[in-house]
Amino acid sequence: MLFKAKDKIRLGLGIDLDPKMIDFANEKNKTIYPKNLEFIQEDINSFQKLSKYEIDITSSTLCLHEMKEIDAINTLESLAKISSRILIADYSKPKSFWAKVTIELDEMISGHYGQFKEYRRSGYLPYLASKSGLVISEVNETKIDGMLIWELRPEFQA
Ligand SMILES: C[S@@+](CC[C@H](N)C(=O)[O-])C[C@H]1O[C@@H](n2cnc3c(N)ncnc32)[C@H](O)[C@@H]1O
Numbered sequence: 188m189l190f191k192a193k194d195k196i197r198l199g200l201g202i203d204l205d206p207k208m209i210d211f212a213n214e215k216n217k218t219i220y221p222k223n224l225e226f227i228q229e230d231i232n233s234f235q236k237l238s239k240y241e242i243d244i245t246s247s248t249l250c251l252h253e254m255k256e257i258d259a260i261n262t263l264e265s266l267a268k269i270s271s272r273i274l275i276a277d278y279s280k281p282k283s284f285w286a287k288v289t290i291e292l293d294e295m296i297s298g299h300y301g302q303f304k305e306y307r308r309s310g311y312l313p314y315l316a317s318k319s320g321l322v323i324s325e326v327n328e329t330k331i332d333g334m335l336i337w338e339l340r341p342e343f344q345a
């Protein structure tokens with residue numbers, strides 16, 4: 188997502204728990220210009236340094252459904268503290284049977300099926316948003332059945 192957005196942003200910071208994802212991004216980053224992207228390996232839930240940033244837009248792609256509910260809520264609350272626009276791309280209720288089966292099988296072998304089931308049963312991203320004091324200001328379709336992009340903002344934003 189950051190690579191796609193690189194020409195429209197001044198600076199982009201990518202965070203992932205998995206060092207392999209960061210290695211992949213850093214490798215790809217070597218070939219781009221201007222050098223306005225940075226990638227760091229960190230658990231978003233323990234990333235206290237996040238509060239030092241003033242960020243226009245924060246986003247998360249297919250990450251929250253991997254977390255325990257409490258961690259996903261904490262993450263959303265942290266994002267809301269540092270930015271007024273939050274974009275979350277994650278699983279939604281699939282329309283077709285095949286999308287449902289594909290997502291379910293993919294998640295079964297993912298290593299975080301328990302978290303995914305909790306995410307699905309509780310009501311996907313809208314439930315997490317409501318528990319985090321955030322409202323959904325926009326919902327965008329994607330080309331993938333069973334995946335939406337939600338824009339969130341704090342419930343009591345002026
Ligand atoms: C399905 S992948 C998506 C990766 C990337 N956002 C993308 O769209 O290509 C989900 C990613 O979330 C990361 N993740 C899960 N929990 C995390 C956490 N607590 N802090 C940071 N990253 C986390 C995983 O390491 C994994 O790489």
